[in-house]
Amino acid sequence: xxxxxxxxxxxxxxxxxxxxxxxxxxxxxxxxxxxxxxxxxxxxxxxxxxxxxxxxxxxxxxxxxxxxxxxxxxxxxxxxxxxxxxxxxxxxxxxxxxxxxxxxxxxxxxxxxxxxxxxxxxxxxxxxxxxxxxxxxxxxxxxxxxxxxxxxxxxxxxxxxxxxxxxxxxxxxxxxxxxxxxxxxxxxxxxxxxxxxxxxxxxxxxxxxxxxxxxxxxxxxxxxxxxxxxxxxxxxxxxxxxxxxxxxxxxxxxxxxxxxxxxxxxxxxxxxxxxxxxxxxxxxxxxxxxxxxxxxxxxxxxxxxxxxxxxxxxxxxxxxxxxxxxxxxxxxxxxxxxxxxxxxxxxxxxxxxxxxxxxxxxxxxxxxxxxxxxxxxxxxxxxxxx
Numbered sequence: 001x002x003x004x005x006x007x008x009x010x011x012x013x014x015x016x017x018x019x020x021x022x023x024x025x026x027x028x029x030x031x032x033x034x035x036x037x038x039x040x041x042x043x044x045x046x047x048x049x050x051x052x053x054x055x056x057x058x059x060x061x062x063x064x065x066x067x068x069x070x071x072x073x074x075x076x077x078x079x080x081x082x083x084x085x086x087x088x089x090x091x092x093x094x095x096x097x098x099x100x101x102x103x104x105x106x107x108x109x110x111x112x113x114x115x116x117x118x119x120x121x122x123x124x125x126x127x128x129x130x131x132x133x134x135x136x137x138x139x140x141x142x143x144x145x146x147x148x149x150x151x152x153x154x155x156x157x158x159x160x161x162x163x164x165x166x167x168x169x170x171x172x173x174x175x176x177x178x179x180x181x182x183x184x185x186x187x188x189x190x191x192x193x194x195x196x197x198x199x200x201x202x203x204x205x206x207x208x209x210x211x212x213x214x215x216x217x218x219x220x221x222x223x224x225x226x227x228x229x230x231x232x233x234x235x236x237x238x239x240x241x242x243x244x245x246x247x248x249x250x251x252x253x254x255x256x257x258x259x260x261x262x263x264x265x266x267x268x269x270x271x272x273x274x275x276x277x278x279x280x281x282x283x284x285x286x287x288x289x290x291x292x293x294x295x296x297x298x299x300x301x302x303x304x305x306x307x308x309x310x311x312x313x314x315x316x317x318x319x320x321x322x323x324x325x326x327x328x329x330x331x332x333x334x335x336x337x338x339x340x341x342x343x344x345x346x347x348x349x350x351x352x353x354x355x356x357x358x359x360x361x362x363x364x365x366x367x368x369x370x371x372x373x374x375x376x377x378x379x380x381x382x383x384x385x386x
Contacts, residue, residue: 005032006097007080007157011070012037012088016045018200021122023053025091025198031098034079037088038062038070046088068166068174075160083157085150085175089200091122092151096196100154103192110182110189112153113196117300120202126303131191139183143224143240144248145255146176152197159187164230170216172209177220184231201301210260211268214275217252221245247283250276251290254338258294261313261320269320284337291317291338292361311364314339318368339365 008026012019019037026035035057037050041064050059060073071085082101086092093099093116100111117126131148134141141147163181166174183189225239242248253276260269278287292310299309321335 003032004082004101005034005080006082006084006101006154007034007036007074007078008084008086009071009074009078010035010037010086010088011040011067011074012042012046012050013040013064013067013070014042014044014046015088016042016049018089019046020049020052022086022088022091023050023057025093026086027053027056028094029092029097030095031101033097034058036060036074036077038074040064040066040070066168066171068168068171071174072165075165078157080157083155083159084153085155087149087151089202090149090151091198093196093198097154099192099194099196103190104154105190106188107156107158108187110153110155110159110187111192112148112189113192113194115149115152115197115199116195117199117201119303120200120301122198122200124303126201126300128195131193133191134183134189138187138189139180139224139236140240140242142176142180142183143221143242145252146173146179149197149199150175150178151199155182156187159185162232167230170220172213173216173220176217177223180220180224181228181231184228184234184236186233186235210256210263210265211271213259214253214256214268214272217256218249221249221252224248247286250278250282250287254287254290255294255297257317258291258313259298261316262295262298262309264316266316266320269317270323273321273324278334278338280331280334282334284334288338307360307364310361311368314365314368315371336369339369 010019010022010026015022023035023037026033037057038060039047039050040062050057058077060077062070062073067087082104084092084097084100096113099113103111112131114129114131116128118124119126129148131152134147159182162185163178167177168174170177223239225245227237227239228234253272257269257272257276260266260272276287278284295310295313296306299306299313302309318335318339321338
């Protein structure tokens with residue numbers, strides 16, 4: 001039996017501090033692989049580090065043009081039956097390729113496993129994430145949001161003939177855009193309940209530029225509801241049939257709003273919350289849940305102080321939304337609905353640890369809002385933008 005080969009694509013830009021660890025995690029794999037590194041115009045010591053491993057690497061040089069374009073430059077060089085996308089600041093778990101290859105049972109199947117979040121120095125494991133189930137329909141699930149970094153997935157190399165290349169137009173969300181196209185083309189997603197990938201958490205990463213993510217993500221979601229000519233034999237030529245297009249957009253905006261607050265990018269936060277056009281017809285509880293989800297995910301970079309960071313972020317968010325109230329875009333009542341976590345979740349998650357956390361979050365949000373708005377129950381009436 002001929003052993004299947006995996007092409008690993010690793011774009012890098014000024015990654016000299018981290019890329020050696022990423023390369024070594026590939027060299028430690030047991031499966032036959034091809035490592036293609038695309039240097040996207042680095043100006044630090046990245047190339048010096050790569051040179052230490054030169055016998056095991058196919059290096060492609062490029063002017064700086066972004067992650068999506070860097071990956072595209074690697075595609076003509078691929079020789080493997082399968083492809084894995086590994087960022088230069090992350091790493092594979094030992095045996096990851098064996099685990100993923102061993103779970104694939106068909107040529108139109110994509111394997112994905114669990115992954116671990118680590119601090120910026122890869123010295124402390126912060127969280128082990130479950131491999132979520134994309135059921136009953138992966139396309140519908142992915143239209144609502146991305147579910148994993150690309151380093152946890154193994155793709156048949158032929159997929160790019162069917163769905164096209166990576167799209168730099170949606171920089172920051174190009175992986176999500178790719179996954180949606182895979183689902184549209186009818187590829188199946190095989191879940192593996194084992195950690196295969198280590199994800200380095202730091203707010204300075206390219207994916208954490210809030211307003212760019214906001215603009216890119218909106219475009220990705222809008223494409224879900226229409227024809228996508230990039231996909232050969234699109235199974236959903238008319239797009240997503242779910243009728244809550246606006247709610248999906250608003251929930252995604254809530255996550256970007258959380259990121260902008262945590263990044264202290266107040267200008268982006270104001271733009272996002274005003275552009276979202278929340279009004280009396282919006283599902284503000286859903287927006288609030290997504291906001292808290294975004295705070296939790298992005299504040300993992302400071303896990304030991306996470307609750308303190310989240311409370312501080314809630315106060316900043318309230319202050320930003322207060323400006324929108326002054327601009328007649330949002331009511332105080334609406335802000336309260338957004339920032340109070342939905343304590344009704346206690347009915348569905350009865351575990352004592354989860355319950356205590358939700359109660360603390362609810363009380364913290366109430367304290368933030370009462371401190372900012374006092375006991376006012378109503379503000380200016382909410383108005384919709386034309």
